[in-house]
Amino acid sequence: MAGALLERKTGVALWRQIADLIRSDIATGATAREGRLPPEMELARRYGVNRHTVRSAIAALEQEGVLRSEQGRGTFVRRRARLSYPIAKRTRFSAGIGGQAGSTRTRLLKSGREDASDTVAENLDIRPGSEVVRLETVSEADGVPVSRATSWFDAARFPDIDTAFGQHASITKALAACGVADYVRKSTVIEARHASAEDIELLRLSAGAIVLVTRASNADADGRPIQYAESRFAADRVELKIEND
Amino acid sequence: MAGALLERKTGVALWRQIADLIRSDIATGATAREGRLPPEMELARRYGVNRHTVRSAIAALEQEGVLRSEQGRGTFVRRRARLSYPIAKRTRFSAGIGGQAGSTRTRLLKSGREDASDTVAENLDIRPGSEVVRLETVSEADGVPVSRATSWFDAARFPDIDTAFGQHASITKALAACGVADYVRKSTVIEARHASAEDIELLRLSAGAIVLVTRASNADADGRPIQYAESRFAADRVELKIEND
């Protein structure tokens, strides 16, 4: 690639920039997705830094579970490539990621009721301050957290969505149990941010990691909004794929 | 929001984390989008750091053009909120951003011919190694760079796309001049990364900034692929909005 070197005195430590580069190179396939990393001395030359700085980067990625170092042998890639999360009219987590991972599941972290904020009310097409049910979930593929989401439902229409989710561990099935046989994605807004402390904890990220944030609303067959959700995806584990058909 | 405080000894300096938080709060409207920031002492209390650390963050955002400090008066927000870039069947830069900015334009940085990589060949539905035309462009809204893109076209079908772009300064018009009256987006893949050195230069970002990367292919009315493009959006200036209809 074109001279993509490191930036100094920018508030981001060199070892972290290098760790991010290595992680990204593994994910995109620029570096061997499996097998061995170049020796520390060669990486130091390549990035124009001291060997100890490279070692700090490698240590961070070891902590993260991306690399594994063996004395005398070398440093090896551990984790597989990025998952691809499809966003289309019929967007469902397990169906979308299913083919790419051995197992998927969505856990309920917390549920409760609250008054709808302006944003939530607008997306659910109800009056601000109306009661809504909020679900906080984390989705995993092969035991690795991939995304976390906060979903809101109109409490007047789906008073039991939380217990239904508790039984089925799936938004799609919980909605089915509440009488919504089918639903479609109305719109999705995507941004990218640095991970918050909560993201880091729940998605098991390293500090400085990036999350893809989506804000989406789903509607039933009649076009009535039924769910509004804000999701946060670990950007080093997943990419979003939009099918325009 | 819930205790989203700062992370220490993570390779990302506190002043940079604070700068990113303030920038993001301005963009999302959590802090006044215009008007005055709270005094440095209050921000220091809020983030649990020394006033000098807050000052470093503010200095970085001043350098970036987001804030403006005036001795004795306070610190003020300069730049407007995030643009929303719609991704749909008919995705075009100027039409999409047009309503939100005073002026938009796309500049050609470089063009040339090369042999198609596997990725490019697959997306253009040609044989790997076939000749393709590559265009490197930067798009601006109100003079601020919003995205940069690399586009590939089948050289056999669009031998003059580079000169056509030079005349019209628009992909849509250049394609029209080459006989493609209409085209639609086939698919879009989105990821997020830290900005590369090139991103920082071309999009005028600060180090540690985030870019949204999209890889998209467009096809003509017959469904034949005509363009494959990799774009990089400044994540603090733009969000991507997907319309599923």
Next chain:
DNA sequence: CTAACTTGTCTATTGTTATAGACAACTAAA
């Protein structure tokens, strides 16, 4: 004009990051 409040500048100290060099410990191949 005065008082309260704000940003700007200076000094000093401590902890983190980066560099440099040396050598130990381990692995694999000659």
Next chain:
DNA sequence: TTTAGTTGTCTATAACAATAGACAAGTTAG
């Protein structure tokens, strides 16, 4: 067994990041 190549550990030093306190310089309201 030897040798070359690799990761692991240690010491030392310099640059940057963060804290602490004090005061100057500017603005605004009373």
